[in-house]
């Protein structure tokens with residue numbers, strides 16, 4: 001049932017930024033599969049959550065204006081449309097969403113203790129545990145049922161999807177709403193952004209595959225929104241099947257139509273994506289090599305997990321991208337996983353020392369271009385690999 005379609009080579013843990021470059025960092029084969037029955041795309045190798053989401057997890061959602069604004073907008077919508085008395089966020093990170101709610105109305109789950117601390121310190125009830133049935137039972141006995149459960153970029157990071165949804169159903173009130181948000185498979189394919197895959201992203205949902213999965217739990221999607229975040233995400237609005245309060249929206253029907261038309265239910269579509277990814281790799285390497293021959297220097301902008309996939313799949317080393325820069329405190333002065341490329345602290349003037357900037361955080365392109373107008377004015381050029389490798 002699971003058919004192989006793309007090999008992204010050996011990849012280190014995408015968020016393990018090391019203080020010292022180690023030539024021998026643990027790497028794991030990253031192969032992608034398509035399930036011909038439920039149409040779910042997944043990676044083969046499953047790394048235990050404890051190895052990836054520990055007390056040093058560096059990614060912070062509130063580090064970018066785009067994400068802060070997206071969560072603020074969503075919180076307004078939730079309050080207006082669903083008015084939850086009690087809401088749960090699974091994977092609350094540093095609180096970018098829950099800080100928009102009253103403390104008595106929201107509970108966060110965040111297994112990375114360094115992140116959970118941010119919301120705990122601000123007085124929000126936060127459980128620093130992994131999402132599983134045991135935790136769900138504990139929450140029910142302490143707080144009762146929840147009328148809204150939200151999770152962004154988290155459920156696809158958990159290997160046992162069956163336990164994920166059983167645990168959610170256990171806590172969701174009769175008319176409760178589940179909202180989940182994750183990168184969109186169709187957008188990933190359209191943009192040839194093979195870098196959406198790394199060891200944390202075990203699954204990449206489409207509306208088609210999620211519908212098939214939810215069926216087993218008597219849950220169903222009733223609405224969907226296309227978002228610009230994370231390079232194109234989908235926000236799914238889900239309810240119990242017997243909740244007749246909400247009907248399937250036109251937007252959702254359109255999404256299904258679009259996905260079927262693009263072929264998200266066919267293995268061949270993924271085989272085509274694999275060959276496009278390989279061509280994208282060759283083109284990007286050629287661009288970087290040409291710049292190297294001109295003796296110009298490239299800076300990577302945004303030390304993202306996505307960039308880790310690119311560097312290791314394309315075997316890009318410091319001769320092609322000299323440094324990265326990032327605003328996240330826990331990434332600064334460390335090395336890009338698997339590569340001897342140092343991450344420097346972001347300062348406005350840092351770009352002055354480079355001729356080219358490679359967009360590691362291409363999903364924040366607009367935010368970055370707005371911030372770095374001076375670089376372009378003085379003749380600096382950006383490099384991106386989406387939707388195809390090019391300079392601009």
Ligand code: TMP
Pocket residue numbers: 063064065230301302303304305306325326327328331346361363364367368371
């Ligand atoms: P993400 O693509 O996984 O959300 O990660 C974005 C990374 O890029 C995160 O480490 C923060 C970093 N970043 C900057 O350093 N400067 C910026 O202006 C933006 C938007 C992001």
